[in-house]
Ligand SMILES: Nc1ncnc2c1ncn2[C@@H]1O[C@H](COP(=O)(O)OP(=O)(O)OP(=O)(O)O)[C@@H](O)[C@H]1O
């Protein structure tokens with residue numbers, strides 16, 4: 001866990017964000033240390049997705065500060081809130097990987113092509129180098145034989161594994177995963193979670209939103225429970241997911257969750 | 263009768279060449295202008311967006327014939343004298359450009375937001391996102407309506423005959439004027455227009471398949 005002696009890799013401090021009149025994030029603070037796997041749970045609309053999107057500045061935020069490795073995300077500095085240049089933003093986003101619920105693979109590129117795009121355009125690799133890296137990561141996610149397949153030729157689970165490979169091939173400092181198995185048929189969820197687990201074992205720092213509670217309990221170093229745009233509970237899985245928690249909201253959430261999922 | 267038509271063939275061929283030349287000019291010029299303005303409409307600064315929006319809505323709200331007469335008879339009043347050929351090409355190009363603008367806008371708008379977000383997430387800059395992710399996909403959406411529009415342009419080019427330009431349509435009318443063989447000549451004309459457009463549709467289907475996201 002992040003303490004004052006080990007500075008957090010990701011430092012979210014009192015971040016707030018509104019869509020028009022609706023406050024979606026209310027002073028959210030969260031520190032994530034290198035190598036941690038933090039899972040965010042919470043009811044629909046509690047701001048989980050919005051928080052993840054703020055971390056790589058797909059979404060701007062109104063107050064507070066988000067730092068990765070000490071560097072302010074999105075703004076030149078938290079005080080003036082002057083937006084970074086397009087080039088700066090792009091460079092910063094390359095340091096955070098993101099995997100999407102809807103995969104968002106580039107349909108006009110092959111599996112390898114999807115992975116190579118950032119490597120050649122952003123990392124400046126030659127296409128031979130990029131191809132080798134793409135093949136390495138496709139191997140890691142069990143899709144070495146699908147390098148030249150188009151996304152439309154892959155199953156959902158395979159597409160999502162390419163999505164993960166595309167993100168990690170950039171060697172991001174932190175990987176963000178937003179309900180990456182929610183769009184999958186149940187029988188395909190396992191193969192994707194297995195990949196996430198192996199990345200965790202390799203020490204990849206991850207922040208993920210998931211409804212796979214069993215997976216969250218086993219794979220996370222900490223679990224964050226969000227409610228109403230704020231962090232309502234945070235701690236080791238065993239504490240947060242304990243049925244006898246005193247946090248009223250959390251207990252309701254877990255009870256409702258168990259009722260619908262088991 | 264047949265001999266009269268055969269006798270007129272070189273004349274008709276010349277008209278056909280004019281038809282093709284007008285169509286080609288209109289298609290190429292409107293493609294360039296339409297893509298530039300269309301990208302401006304989607305990504306440009308607000309004043310450019312308004313200007314393109316007004317241009318496109320205005321042009322598309324005017325019958326093409328009115329536009330042609332306006333360019334030919336109206337522009338000289340504003341001090342711009344164009345030969346009938348170029349007046350016709352300009353009018354048809356303006357008309358077509360407005361359509362291409364809409365094809366481009368529609369094609370770009372049809373690309374899901376998740377595509378640019380995924381491109382952002384791997385660190386591509388705005389320009390890289392357009393050239394590597396958005397445009398290659400938008401191109402595939404753009405192709406079918408645009409090719410449809412090309413066949414329209416070939417058919418629509420017959421309007422230039424109204425400015426006295428001897429395209430295929432005008433040539434046919436003149437030959438009919440001399441021979442009084444209306445039906446055979448109109449059928450011949452219809453066959454020629456049809457053949458050109460059939461060839462274009464065939465090519466377009468090949469192209470669309472070539473750029474599909476799934477291989478056969
Ligand atoms: N682009 C947007 N414009 C306006 N409101 C938005 C937008 N995105 C999200 N919201 C609102 O912000 C709130 C938080 O949304 P968010 O997607 O972050 O929730 P979530 O916790 O991820 O929910 P879920 O579990 O359903 O994915 C919701 O009330 C949502 O309606």
Ligand SMILES: [Mg+2]
Pocket residue numbers: 048049050179
């Ligand atoms: Mg969400």
